[in-house]
Amino acid sequence: MQKLAIIGAGVSGLTVARLLREKYEVTVYEKESTPGGLVRCNRLEDSLFHTCGGHIFNTKNESVMEFFQSIFDLNTEFIKADRNSSVIFENGEVAEPEYHGLFKKKSPVFNPVPYPVENHVYMFKQDIQQRVINDLFSIKRKQQSRREIKFFSTFLKNRFGDTLYDLYFKPYNEKIWQKDLSKIPLSWLEGKLPMPSPDDILLANFNHTAERQFVHSTFWYEINGGSQYLADRLAEGTNIIYDTEINEIEKTVDGWEINGNKFDKVVFCGNIKDLPKILKGINTLDDYEEQIQRLPFNGTTSVFCEIDRNPYSWIYLPGTQHKAHRIICTGNFSPSNTAKNLKLTGTVEFTNYISKEDIDKELENMPMHPRYIGHVYNKYTYPVQDVNTREMIQELKTSLQKFGFYFTGRFADWEYYNMDVAMGAAMKTCKNL
Numbered sequence: 032m033q034k035l036a037i038i039g040a041g042v043s044g045l046t047v048a049r050l051l052r053e054k055y056e057v058t059v060y061e062k063e064s065t066p067g068g069l070v071r072c073n074r075l076e077d078s079l080f081h082t083c084g085g086h087i088f089n090t091k092n093e094s095v096m097e098f099f100q101s102i103f104d105l106n107t108e109f110i111k112a113d114r115n116s117s118v119i120f121e122n123g124e125v126a127e128p129e130y131h132g133l134f135k136k137k138s139p140v141f142n143p144v145p146y147p148v149e150n151h152v153y154m155f156k157q158d159i160q161q162r163v164i165n166d167l168f169s170i171k172r173k174q175q176s177r178r179e180i181k182f183f184s185t186f187l188k189n190r191f192g193d194t195l196y197d198l199y200f201k202p203y204n205e206k207i208w209q210k211d212l213s214k215i216p217l218s219w220l221e222g223k224l225p226m227p228s229p230d231d232i233l234l235a236n237f238n239h240t241a242e243r244q245f246v247h248s249t250f251w252y253e254i255n256g257g258s259q260y261l262a263d264r265l266a267e268g269t270n271i272i273y274d275t276e277i278n279e280i281e282k283t284v285d286g287w288e289i290n291g292n293k294f295d296k297v298v299f300c301g302n303i304k305d306l307p308k309i310l311k312g313i314n315t316l317d318d319y320e321e322q323i324q325r326l327p328f329n330g331t332t333s334v335f336c337e338i339d340r341n342p343y344s345w346i347y348l349p350g351t352q353h354k355a356h357r358i359i360c361t362g363n364f365s366p367s368n369t370a371k372n373l374k375l376t377g378t379v380e381f382t383n384y385i386s387k388e389d390i391d392k393e394l395e396n397m398p399m400h401p402r403y404i405g406h407v408y409n410k411y412t413y414p415v416q417d418v419n420t421r422e423m424i425q426e427l428k429t430s431l432q433k434f435g436f437y438f439t440g441r442f443a444d445w446e447y448y449n450m451d452v453a454m455g456a457a458m459k460t461c462k463n464l
């Protein structure tokens with residue numbers, strides 16, 4: 032049997048290992064002491080802390096669902112939940128409501144508007160409603176002459192109009208991406224963006240269409256242990272060597288050498304930025320090194336907190352008065368996520384690094400009265416592409432495959448993959464092996 036080394040026990044590496052362990056003698060190297068990569072969780076104050084994001088599962092890809100169900104029993108291991116997100120506007124944009132019952136008494140300042148915002152324009156003050164209506168009619172008139180849209184900001188303005196762009200899409204997305212939206216290529220966000228027409232938006236407002244009525248507005252979530260459970264189960268039965276960071280992968284005459292062990296093939300699921308210094312014995316990467324090092328990215332500081340009880344899964348915060356862009360109410364995903372003596376737990380999310388001192392200051396003024404429990408900063412969470420990235424990565428993939436070296440994963444492919452798309456990409460990679 033041929034020997035295969037996989038670098039990284041995140042969702043991508045674990046998927047490759049699962050699919051190929053009958054065909055190859057598989058060894059997975061993982062630098063941390065547990066599997067999961069970005070989906071890792073800890074328990075703090077007897078509650079579940081997703082050290083990055085909130086990690087729910089859903090997929091439109093039938094092969095991924097089939098793979099998933101070959102491992103997990105959705106009926107006994109997962110909860111099926113409805114998405115229930117809201118956006119908090121704090122600058123008086125929302126009309127004095129009778130509708131937001133939950134916060135009315137406790138926090139009259141926060142008027143949560145259900146997600147997606149464009150379907151709930153009727154909740155804004157009348158002058159905003161009027162401007163949005165004008166925008167939508169203007170978009171309808173221009174539809175005929177629409178040219179190909181290349182950048183994120185143009186997409187958002189052409190789809191939702193200037194008023195909603197200024198009120199929500201621009202401030203929210205600039206907080207997350209910390210980039211000029213006119214420089215983010217649309218191709219990179221393909222398949223992740225809502226595509227409502229002006230008529231869809233108007234009808235949703237007339238009919239008060241709720242988020243849960245959309246297709247794919249439900250998700251699966253582990254009954255116990257959050258996404259760490261998913262990673263642990265995926266890792267079962269695979270030979271994984273933990274606490275081992277791979278800093279050298281050397282090309283030999285008949286294969287590859289890693290940590291003194293010989294392999295026929297390698298699948299790299301780490302970060303492409305590390306490849307130029309790790310790969311030895313071939314010069315394929317020399318021409319790409321500069322481009323790879325220039326690839327932009329963002330990190331995330333995830334702050335685990337006890338928060339006020341509320342019915343939401345995600346609360347988005349477009350206001351510039353807070354650095355945090357959202358609160359993920361992970362305590363609402365499964366009853367086992369919050370200790371009995373706490374109100375509810377959730378993660379307050381900041382783009383990039385923020386010091387403990389600044390975290391404390393930020394939490395003081397935030398909605399939902401977050402009480403700090405712990406935090407983790409991940410340097411790499413969001414790869415950001417430019418218009419040439421995909422082509423460059425594909426070229427590199429083709430060149431390295433000739434040597435029996437493959438790569439797949441969020442940071443190897445430099446793609447904004449969700450878990451299911453990472454699984455799908457890993458499955459595609461396995462077809463070549």
Ligand SMILES: Cc1cc2nc3c(=O)[nH]c(=O)nc-3n(C[C@H](O)[C@H](O)[C@H](O)COP(=O)(O)OP(=O)(O)OC[C@H]3O[C@@H](n4cnc5c(N)ncnc54)[C@H](O)[C@@H]3O)c2cc1C
Nearest residue numbers: 039041042043062068069084086087277301440441449450
């Ligand atoms: C904030 C946020 C929220 C998200 N929420 C969701 C969600 O709700 N649902 C969803 O489906 N997806 C979500 N995602 C996406 C999801 O996290 C990724 O798709 C998935 O985790 C990618 O897995 P991966 O294996 O490709 O990469 P990673 O998780 O980064 O795994 C790479 C692994 O390789 C290891 N490694 C790297 N280099 C080396 C080396 N040299 N030697 C040894 N080991 C190494 C790392 O330690 C790590 O374990 C979210 C992402 C973010 C950032």
